[in-house]
Amino acid sequence: MRDALHRAVWRWHFYAGLLCLPFLILLSVTGSVYLFKDEINRTLFSYRTVVAVRATPPLSPERLVFIAAEAVPDAAPKTYASPDAPDRAAVVTMAGPQGRTLVYLDPYDGAVLDRVGRDAEAMMVVRRLHSLAYFGPVANALIEVVAGFTVILVLSGVYLWWPRGQGGGVVSVRGTPRRRLWWRDLHAVTGFVAGAGLLFLAATGLPWSILWGDQVRAISNRAGLGQPDALWAGVPVSAVPMGEVLDTTGWALEDAPLPRSPAQDGVPIGIDRAIEIVTGLGMPAGYELALPEGPTGVYAAAAYPRDVTRQRMITLDQYSGKPLVDVRFRDIGLVGRGIQYGIGLHKGEFAGRVNQLLMLAFCLATLLLAVSAAVMWWKRRPAGRLGVPPWPGDRRVVAGVTGFVVALGIVFPLTGLAILAMIVLDAAIAGLRRTLRHPAAA
Template identity: 45%
Template sequence: MTPPSPAPANPAARPRIHTDVYRAVWRWHFYAGLLVLPFLIWLAVTGGLFVFKDTIDDAFHRELRFASTSTQPIQPSSQLIAAALNAHPGSFVKYTGPATPGRTAEVGIATAQGRLLVYVDPKEGTVRGALPEGGSVAWTIRKLHSLKYFGSIARGAIEIAAGWAILLVLTGLYLWWPRGRTQGVVSVRGTSTQRVFWRDLHAVTGLFVGAALLFLAITGMPWSVFWGAKANELANGHNFGYPAGVRVQVPMSQARLSDHTTTAWSLQQAQIPQSAPTDQDAHAGHAGHAAAMPASPSPTLADGALGWDAAIAIFDRLGIAQGYTVQPPKGPTGVYSASIYPHDLDQQRVIHIDQYSGLPLVDMGYQDYGPLGRWLEWGINVHLGQEFGVLNQIVLVVACLAIVLLCVSAGTMWWKRRPAKGWGVPPQPQDARSLWGVTALLAVGGVLFPLVGASFLVIALLDRWLCRPAQPAT
């Protein structure tokens, strides 16, 4: 038997079908890069900074976040809330105790000008200052990262960019594949004045950072304005994200946990249970325990027969990690709600207690989430640089720097190969079926991510309209 002939070294001599597919993939890779590169640089820079959110806020807001070194005992949280309300009159919303010694407590207050976080020294009971809720430097970086400042359309653009980033990685891997080449695969040829240098630098960088980019794009999707919201509703609808029977079967209100505090993604649709007042509670609860609560313009502080400090004592006895946030009951069927989402996923916890009896109605931790919820929360935790400590942060920062290099090398490579006039779009396949075959494969991803799929359709139609051959004059 005659052995098969070796593949020709000259790409032009390869079977046309392979050349056509290569051109089709290259064309989509080009369009993806054209749309995504500015967004990727923005996301990499802001995301790399947000990895160090605690360090940044400690540096910029040191006088607010750090307490005195006094040896006095910590004052009851009701007194700290009263001090905050005295300095900033309004309605009490939530309280977050110090996570570690030497930290301040945070009191959330709703004022006519908006919500404030008031920082109170837990030992001296003095107010250290206040910030608008979400107004710290780190939270500003986070809102810049998601383009939250610029409205839903801009946030939709970020969602589309994340989907196209997935396309960039998959098509880039296909274009990198050696196909018999030995140079420019894992090494860089030439000098910085040559296009081949930037081509190889782009390909090799993409090879090593592609998995990280793919991971960040996928794990960032739960926050997206359209897909993330719909996926959250699907995953957590019908009380799924907050099963009523996790600890005991309790009646649920229509209120959502995410309406009142920052929550884990898998609990954004979680319903808050209801307290069950007896007739005696309903008539005497307010009057019998008003004295135990701090003086405040907000009547909700005096709701419930339990009392604020007694509720805090119950949460402490239940062993929730320090630094948890507590919200007071809202109305006669409201509950005291405590929640914490620390870096350690195993310490994530949400507890609701009856405002009259103090009995736990729901006590849920990370181990109680479903498999999908646990996987999503783990991915988000890694995305935020929290799961593996400093190592997680270092890996993410290196990945973000590599993504910037990937974008810069792509832009430089395109600039060097572009024609004097025009965009330098890669050539069309000779057989248009190759282009539409690749497009059809991409459409599968478009079904999973509808906003991304809509953008695929727009680009495909523009490509067909703008690049169609000119009709001969008659």
């Protein structure tokens, strides 16, 4: 029975790895880079992100936006990102026929440091590769599939690792790299050390998934555990979600409705006055300000500092400057705050360098797991075949282990569909093999 159970778990572990590992390699590489996005921007791209601090006061935001508009004359300004330190550049996002362009400006003299397409900016490329957004919504759904299979991979891996009287492969590695046993032990020990981290990264990546994440957001909002709906009470809102106008709203407020200014013939307060108001309300430095669009548009500001508890979002009536909605981190519901904490840890933003290095270690361990798995497979593969571990003869064990895997698929619906597809494909291949071996009986 134990041998049959081991074989059934091993087969599902193989299937989960076959599907997951190519994506986990991509996620680990891009995640490792994105963990240090600020450091990379301050070094490799210092020519556009770092400026010399001067005694003269910086130019007004309105003046900087005007300069950006002159630099990209066929586009309109959409957002202004204030410098988060005296030696940082200001960034204006312009929207035109060719898409969005980021204009980096020296806040002291207005010099245009660089212009780059928003989707071509280095860290945006890494971010979109990490989320698979480059490949469309269907590919983005694979994030949920991979996260679900990662859970199966880790749980089945723990069972296969579990000590059963062996002297090695638990916390030590036997043999030499020439032997498959060495790679098997390296894979097992690495998985034991990094398994909890893999589960954490999978769980905290799920809020961005196209189905599971959206459902969790919707359910938590209905239960009053996500968006603070009470703060929107009595405020006219548009059909535009906050996430469409701001990049820094945070997960909990991405689909919150953007408020509207009451339409009137008054004169808008202007960018400088809007900046003065949100700064006076205590908005952390480095926030992003979306400019009003149309007569009912609003000024919308969002801050996403490394300290998750300082996240904030404020919208202002463009005519009176009156705050329409002001959301602090403490106003978000319990589920929303918990997910924001998890996302902060996932991105290495919550506990300084220790957090970054710990997440980097998990990413590197994942790469090591992928390499050791590939070498193990290569050393044991039959010639000309994939080398899938065989099912045990005990069908009760097969049904029990498969039933457990299917149950996990219920928790992650897209993973569940992939599991059912794999079961059908596996059964079809097995039937085809029987037919080829015994054509007369078929």
